[in-house]
Amino acid sequence: MTAHLDELTAKLRSVEAEIEAELTKRREELRFRLENRRIVFEKEVLRIHHELKTRAARYLIDANPLTILSAPVIYSLIVPIALVDIWVMAYQAICFPIYKIPKVRRRDYLVFDRHHLAYLNIIEKINCAYCSYANGAVAFVREVASRTEVYWCPIKHARRILGPHPHYQGFADFGDAEGFRERIKDMRDGVKIAEAG
Numbered sequence: 001m002t003a004h005l006d007e008l009t010a011k012l013r014s015v016e017a018e019i020e021a022e023l024t025k026r027r028e029e030l031r032f033r034l035e036n037r038r039i040v041f042e043k044e045v046l047r048i049h050h051e052l053k054t055r056a057a058r059y060l061i062d063a064n065p066l067t068i069l070s071a072p073v074i075y076s077l078i079v080p081i082a083l084v085d086i087w088v089m090a091y092q093a094i095c096f097p098i099y100k101i102p103k104v105r106r107r108d109y110l111v112f113d114r115h116h117l118a119y120l121n122i123i124e125k126i127n128c129a130y131c132s133y134a135n136g137a138v139a140f141v142r143e144v145a146s147r148t149e150v151y152w153c154p155i156k157h158a159r160r161i162l163g164p165h166p167h168y169q170g171f172a173d174f175g176d177a178e179g180f181r182e183r184i185k186d187m188r189d190g191v192k193i194a195e196a197g
Helices: 003-029 043-052 056-062 065-076 078-099 122-152 177-188
Strands: 032-035 038-041
Touching: 003 032, 038 043, 056 122, 065 078, 078 122
Parallel strands: none
Antiparallel strands: 032 038
């Protein structure tokens, strides 16, 4: 990686730290805190949340009928997502130790905490759990795939790609044969993949 890219990456990390500081401030404004991975709201905030909750029956009565009819299509995706999730867990368990690729901690990607929100009814909580699982599983799969790409094909694309994974900036430039060979050699010599996030 060039010195300029190193500098830009350092700036990015600095901005990420600033974002986290702002999120912490926002948590304080919303009057909740994290204690040993537990979410704790102030009592007055919980009372207000309970008052703002829409009952499940009212939620269904007010729902657009097309939304209700499309729900089975949305929820049917749980089958292929779960199959891919299970398959990727097996793939990582079998292949990563062979190539000495650091394993991805799946629990870092699957976060279920929205059920703590007292202003959500049971239907909204189920919807949130579904979205948390689907997005978390896809993020986990992406990280496993990106670590595989680091090991086997750390080459940037000729065209710009949207939303590259965190390891992408360390890849050899497209057309840089020597850089590619050096990157592959580094991997074979046991260079560890930087932990994402």
